[in-house]
Amino acid sequence: GENVEQHPSTLSVQEGDSAVIKCTYSDSASNYFPWYKQELGKRPQLIIDIRSNVGEKKDQRIAVTLNKTAKHFSLHITETQPEDSAVYFCAASSYTGTASKLTFGTGTRLQVTL
């Protein structure tokens, strides 16, 4: 089955700096890669996603890149703000022919300090 590794497990940056979180996946058939943000005690919420026919996608201060050959994808947050502090999860989607399943990384706790 799919295996997703995520690094780093914790990341501390100063407000205004950039943050980068990296993930690798094992199943070359995976074709959809969402990123979720989870604030303390809350549900995971989708912040950005990328499909395998695209190499990069941006949404304001957030961007995601995908390298299918190397089987890794990354989340980039620029001009970080205190409200960006949360746990971020990457995921890879595999399709069985009848159902799609997400395999999640173990999460990155991002702390943005003033």
Add this chain to the structure above:
Amino acid sequence: NAGVTQTPKFQVLKTGQSMTLQCAQDMNHNSMYWYRQDPGMGLRLIYYSASEGTTDKGEVPNGYNVSRLNKREFSLRLESAAPSQTSVYFCASSLLDPDQPQHFGDGTRLSIL
């Protein structure tokens, strides 16, 4: 628009007790999922239902059963709760297509003593 609704939000059980976690979605999604979230381990898939009438095991199905009652509702049952099942349980739903995001409920925090 409620999205994905889970009940209860909190529950404390004694070892050996049984209970059912309820999940309902109003987004007309075909697929529904149950995850557990433990510290440092991300979200792990327990069971999923690709469409009404079908259910399949995920990564950690032991000790759990599920029922896809109709298109809207997908329940998770613990027949004989064990302390190792103390966790936060999330239900999610999505369209059937392989490149569609999953939408999560608020979770159920379950403690088993």
